Structures are given as structure tokens and as C-alpha cells.
Amino acid sequence: MPLRKVRVRDYMAANPITVTPDTQILEAVHLLIEHRISGLPVVDLRGNVVGMLSESDCLPIAIQASYHGELGGSVSEYMSHGVKTVDADDSIVELAEEFLESKLRRFPVLERQRLVGQISRRDVLRALEKIY
Numbered sequence: 001m002p003l004r005k006v007r008v009r010d011y012m013a014a015n016p017i018t019v020t021p022d023t024q025i026l027e028a029v030h031l032l033i034e035h036r037i038s039g040l041p042v043v044d045l046r047g048n049v050v051g052m053l054s055e056s057d058c059l060p061i062a063i064q065a066s067y068h069g070e071l072g073g074s075v076s077e078y079m080s081h082g083v084k085t086v087d088a089d090d091s092i093v094e095l096a097e098e099f100l101e102s103k104l105r106r107f108p109v110l111e112r113q114r115l116v117g118q119i120s121r122r123d124v125l126r127a128l129e130k131i132y
Contacts, residue, residue, distance in 0.1 A: 003131050008095055009088040011127045012109045012117035018043045019053060021076035028075050029058050041108045041115055042079045049108050049115055051079035085110045086119065092127045099124065 018041045019028045028040060032055060042051035057078045065071045084104065086095055088111040098107070099121050109117035 003128065004091055004093050006092040006127050006131065007088065008086055008090045008092060008109055008119055009111075009117070011092060011123040012088065012119040013123070014117045016041055016108070016115070016118040018115070019075050020044065021050060021074060021079065023075045025058065025061060025073050025075055025078055026071065028053055029061070032058070038120075039106050039118075041083075041118060042075055043115060047115060048113075049083055049085060049110070051076075051081050052083050052106075052108070053079045054105070083108060087111065088116055092124055095119065096124050 017031055017035055017037065019031065021042055021044070031040060032038065032053075039052055039054040041049050042053055044050050053075055057080060060078065061071065061073075084098075084102070084107060086098065086107045086109055088109050095107070106118055106120040108115055109119050
């Protein structure tokens, strides 16, 4: 199968681990570490993507703890807003182009406006490796 016909849904991680804006940040950090992932979609109570939380977003916690002795807060205080998403039926090649134009390492994947997965740069490389 030509790489252009491969869809995001074929290589995305389905049913991603998510957090809500109210999740305690240390719980979210634990999920990142426990599941060996570098980012989590942040969803509201209806399942709509409202943000992303990355390892980079969590690094200020270490600084706050060392300087101020403060450790905690909610995900909403650290997450990135204005999340770029991709559709499950997008071409993996189009996604590769998105990654080239962005510093992002992963995108939430939507189908009919609902979160169905997450896809990373590594997933795109996995598709390339499998095809060739």
C-alpha cells in the first residue's frame, strides 16, 4: 500500500489516557511516568479536548518545588490551550507534513469531533518502516 493511502487511524494509539483540567498535577505526572508517554490530552467532562499536558509543561513544578517549596496545583494551571488536532482519516503523509511545520511531538486524533486516539512522530516513523 502506498504511504499516501495510509490513514492516521492505522497507526494512532487508540483510547489514550486522558486527564481533566481539575486533575491534580502530581497525578498527571505520575501517569506520564507510569505509562512512559510524553503527553496527555486534557478533556472536559463531555470528552471534548480542551488542552494538552506535556512533560515540558510539567517541568515548572520542579522549579517551584525547589525555590518555593510548593508542589501541586491542577492540570489547568500547566496545560497548553488551543490544541491542534488531526482527523482519524487524515493521510499519514499529511500528518508528517504537519509535524515538520510544528514543534509538537503528538496530536490528539478526533473522529466526529470526539477523541479516539493520539498519534506521535514515532507512530509516523513506524508507518514508514512498515510500508518500506
